[in-house]
Amino acid sequence: MQFDLQHTDSATAARAGTVTTDHGQIQTPIFMPVGTLGTVKAVHQRELKEQVKAQIILGNTYHLYLRPGTEVLEAAGGLHKFMQWGGPILTDSGGYQVFSLAHRRKITEEGATFASHIDGSKHLFSPESSLGIQRSIGGDIVMAFDECPPYPSTRKYTEDSMHLTHRWLERCVTYMKESTPLYGHGQALFPIVQGGSYDDLRRQSCEFIAARDQPGNAIGGLSVGEPIPDMYRITELCCEILPKDKPRYLMGVGTPANILECIARGVDMFDCVLPSRNARHGMLYTRDGIINIRNARWKNDHSPIDDHPEAAPTSQIHSKAYLCHLLRCNELLAGQLSTLHNLTFYLSLVREARTRILDGSFLTWKNDLVPNLERKL
Template sequence: MSTFSFSLDATDGSARTGVIDTPRGQIRTPAFMPVGTAATVKAMMPESVAATGADILLGNTYHLMLRPTAERIAALGGLHKFMNWHKPILTDSGGFQVMSLAGLRKLTEEGVKFASHIDGSRHMLTPERSMEIQKLLGSDIVMCFDECPALPAEEKVVASSMRMSMRWAQRSRDAFGDRPGHALFGIQQGGVTQSLREESAEALKSIGFDGYAVGGLAVGEGQEAMFGVLDYAPDMLPTDKPRYLMGVGKPDDIVGAVARGIDMMDCVLPSRSGRTGQVFTRNGVVNIKNARHADDPRPLDESCTCPACSNYSRAYLHHVFRSQEMISGMLLTWHNLHYYQELMQGMRDAIAGGTFTAWQADFHAQRAKGDIEPL
């Protein structure tokens, strides 16, 4: 069986491009991972997600452990077979959702006791149980179980939380064991405090992981504060391992993160926005619900090759959104995911060609122009 490895092909400033090799295929970096929360990217067929250029999906430990359960998925042949996605899958640890979604949770050194948001049933999630669930799911990249405090928070609260996450990281590593072809990523915490980020990075490096995530950002601190952390945090992590920024983000967040040395990102934004009529284009954000589109025969973006832009007018997309037709979420999600993957390919090409600074300037200039004039 081939193993998990990462190779850097080129750098341009802090931006990097390379390839993560897994037994289920290659992941070109920088990579954007569409989120398949409940073993589906909402409104998309798996083959359609692949057609947008996605090399890897994210699955959600918290949601899948509650429904249909990890044990049931394992009995049915694992998550890849269950959802008909045969490329790599990364699963998160469940920690973030337990903190943000679960009711009546009780946090101790052992783990988190919580009530399901579905039926109120009681569960305990520990580093060991998280590793067990992710093994049952069969994901290619497994995340450590950590606690993610909401920002802003007092520094002593962030410090205490980070240190517990580091103890949990060691327990996750111990419980993960030796699984050839599967990778375990550690998660750096420490909020927006540089010394805490440094302490966290040192703790993770001493444990040793196949990749490293920058966690605890995009949780309410704002873009300026997030970029402030990304100006130093990626450099604290090993250069020869992938760096993953969790839960980011908008197109300009992604470009700014890549410029600061990030290799992987995930976010529900392209799919969630597609279902709510918000469309990302090279000219910025378009709200298809606006009346200005009702009689517009032009495509969303004439230079886009996705099905929504190739085959349908703004007027049609406006109509099906207003009529709450299912095809609306399908087409707009496809377009958004296609746009995100084109963005990643553009950055990979620019970094490889040593033109990333110019590419970035073009990206911002094009978006600043705004949408085409109404008819």
């Protein structure tokens, strides 16, 4: 993997760059749709490429390990071939899913033992097994196995957790050196910064991870319940320390406003389930604000869902009244149209952010747009 930093905004820390993988290039800043189980819910891969214009998607190590399993994935030749997606894929480590199973898991130095949410069967994720599964999945970017402490956590718990994540990282680096990819394309390891909301711990974690000299770096443990100002403060602190010549990935963030604010602080890559999950419940993101399309006010509104030139073609064709009707009737097409809308909006937003960074208008554009993005219509 290679990262070329092309431009840094003079008024903010926003950056425009290019990540090159064996499955293609990624223009940053970028948003990555989440394909938990080998599919971005309600969207076909062709639509992801042609309408959403996604450049990279996520696969979920925990879920793909449980279903369909590594044996099936290896027989298919990896996730790219299994789901017929030709672009880059990033795989998470499974650490966040284990974190979310607090009542079903036990963490030790070896790793995390957890009970499957499907059938209760017991499994162990360690740094080595997590990366072994990610080898089987075949992602272009693979994540180090970490512990994500809950918010709030005591300083002692957060510090102990951070040191455990660092020890696990050393094992991840060793595993990557001593193993090889399965499908003939490279896999780049991204370590994950932890440290909760404690500035000194975050600084320590950033310095430790930067010293490992991996192809890219991620900021984890945010968007887990902490106040938004804390998320912005920690993000800015981390971006000031993490290497400038490597991509920075903020995990699990967030709303359109969150993304623009964190781009301004130096983040290059984002993922989040919000646009697709909220779409299925009728929440649509637009440049004018947030629409709950189930509300009665849209029942007889025959204007387009979104007539912006960069909106999904289906959003320019179908009316708010039609989508309101579909959602209220629980029609399957409702999830498809609303998910296409939200993901296309997210990708068009980061594309425009990149254009604004390159032409020097990013700060004014962001400051004008963010209040609209947070408004409920």
